[in-house]
């Protein structure tokens with residue numbers, strides 16, 4: 658089943674439930690500001706960008722929680738991917754990996770391992786460039802080359818696409834539609850492509866999760882930060898009654 662593109666039609670960005678607060682020491686102010694900035698960014702981006710998946714928001718009843726979609730961008734990475742598979746196996750969680758074509762070419766065995774473990778693999782472009790700067794033909798090449806690499810390894814092409822930096826335009830949306838692929842955007846993010854530390858990553862993500870169950874983590878840099886924060890986010894989310902599912 659593929660993800661049905663959904664338009665922004667909710668007010669979840671203004672949810673501010675203190676029950677989801679976690680201690681983060683002296684960085685609490687920065688983490689609160691991060692949450693504010695993320696809400697602002699999402700509010701700006703959702704109406705402008707082509708339709709796509711932001712978060713399922715499946716339940717309206719207060720006591721039922723929307724399953725969390727854990728997503729990992731920028732791999733495969735030999736310093737991170739196998740360790741992430743161990744964490745996800747330990748916790749019995751299935752995630753979604755958005756791989757960059759150039760990395761797939763370098764580490765096809767990691768792609769195979771992720772697929773065999775039952776996780777979903779999505780396309781994160783070939784070169785991780787800013788797609789709105791490219792011609793339509795070049796955008797198609799970014800999509801198609803990566804699709805082909807994934808197909809060659811797992812036997813089927815991906816149905817999910819996440820644009821580098823989360824930004825794409827109408828031409829890219831049209832190219833994806835022609836290929837029956839769905840666009841996945843972003844929900845909870847933590848600036849974890851910078852070395853901000855595991856505590857900040859966990860705190861920032863947990864502050865945003867209610868209403869933004871589409872969690873974006875980056876495995877391209879700072880491997881131990883990524884692995885440790887993934888384990889902790891899963892643990893804390895489970896304690897709060899959340900379940901997990903891949904995007905599909």
Ligand SMILES: [Zn+2]
Pocket residue numbers: 730731781785820821822
């Ligand atoms: Zn990326």
